[in-house]
Amino acid sequence: RTTQNPIRPDGVFVYKKIPHYCVDFLSPAKTYSAGEFKKCAEKSIRDIRSRGKIPILVGGTGFWVDTVLYNTNLPEVAPDRALRRKLEKKSVRELYKILKKFDLRRARTIEKENPRRLIRAIEIAKKLGRVPVLSKSKSKYPATYLGLNPPLKILEQNISKRAHQMINHGLVEETKKLFKDGLSKKRIRELGFEYKAALGYLEGHLTKKETLAKLIRDTLHYAKQQMRWFKKNKDDKTKRQAAVDAGRHEVDIAAGILLAQLGMPNGRFYINDAMNGIVERPFVVNNPPAL
Numbered sequence: 001r002t003t004q005n006p007i008r009p010d011g012v013f014v015y016k017k018i019p020h021y022c023v024d025f026l027s028p029a030k031t032y033s034a035g036e037f038k039k040c041a042e043k044s045i046r047d048i049r050s051r052g053k054i055p056i057l058v059g060g061t062g063f064w065v066d067t068v069l070y071n072t073n074l075p076e077v078a079p080d081r082a083l084r085r086k087l088e089k090k091s092v093r094e095l096y097k098i099l100k101k102f103d104l105r106r107a108r109t110i111e112k113e114n115p116r117r118l119i120r121a122i123e124i125a126k127k128l129g130r131v132p133v134l135s136k137s138k139s140k141y142p143a144t145y146l147g148l149n150p151p152l153k154i155l156e157q158n159i160s161k162r163a164h165q166m167i168n169h170g171l172v173e174e175t176k177k178l179f180k181d182g183l184s185k186k187r188i189r190e191l192g193f194e195y196k197a198a199l200g201y202l203e204g205h206l207t208k209k210e211t212l213a214k215l216i217r218d219t220l221h222y223a224k225q226q227m228r229w230f231k232k233n234k235d236d237k238t239k240r241q242a243a244v245d246a247g248r249h250e251v252d253i254a255a256g257i258l259l260a261q262l263g264m265p266n267g268r269f270y271i272n273d274a275m276n277g278i279v280e281r282p283f284v285v286n287n288p289p290a291l
Contacts, residue, residue: 034067035074062229069139077127087119106131163215172198193218
């Protein structure tokens with residue numbers, strides 16, 4: 001995402017005067033792994049906690065969240081740029097066949113349509129002989145999960161509104177600029193399903209109406225995928241969870257529940273501003289809801 005918001009010398013992204021960590025600091029051409037995010041997140045968490053503040057880990061990819069919270073041990077395999085360039089020329093079907101030859105077990109569990117994960121799995125399997133089963137230790141943070149869980153109809157309405165806003169606020173133009181700046185079409189597709197839909201429109205494969213419909217459909221699928229991931233953590237006794245029905249005051253409710261669980265029924269708090277990353281924001285909650 002192109003932005004005019006400043007990046008501080010220490011790499012922290014400032015949005016509406018709010019410092020965000022581990023977000024909006026990479027070139028779109030650079031790949032970024034969960035292991036790299038883990039290191040960035042842990043450094044940011046130490047920094048925020050050292051100042052007596054509460055870090056909030058915000059985002060949609062459950063695997064990356066768990067990587068930080070559960071101290072997941074990831075294979076230490078450096079990126080093989082030459083191999084990646086070779087694999088990037090292949091289709092997802094060809095990538096999947098290659099992975100099956102290296103590691104049938106990982107092939108059975110991987111997202112078959114995700115070229116980034118397929119390439120990374122092949123890279124690891126080629127180096128180690130197979131992709132190791134990821135091990136998770138007990139959470140090293142007293143974390144509370146908060147999830148906004150609206151009725152399906154409300155969720156669909158919100159997703160539709162978001163998709164319209166993305167189109168109206170320049171998704172197609174941004175995708176066109178990425179290609180003009182030298183990114184390959186394959187790399188643009190890897191940036192996310194939103195860019196993949198916009199590229200389909202630019203290539204003439206989709207009409208504007210079809211692009212919008214695809215955005216809505218893919219976002220809804222991703223939202224359901226998120227819920228499935230976080231439901232897997234229901235029985236984890238190392239943290240407390242709360243599911244909040246999204247409504248007009250969902251942020252106030254979420255903040256109120258967190259404040260109450262932290263023994264701070266009223267006061268100053270730090271919460272996210274709808275951005276991915278670790279966020280600090282002063283937030284005062286009056287009359288927080290009971291748990």
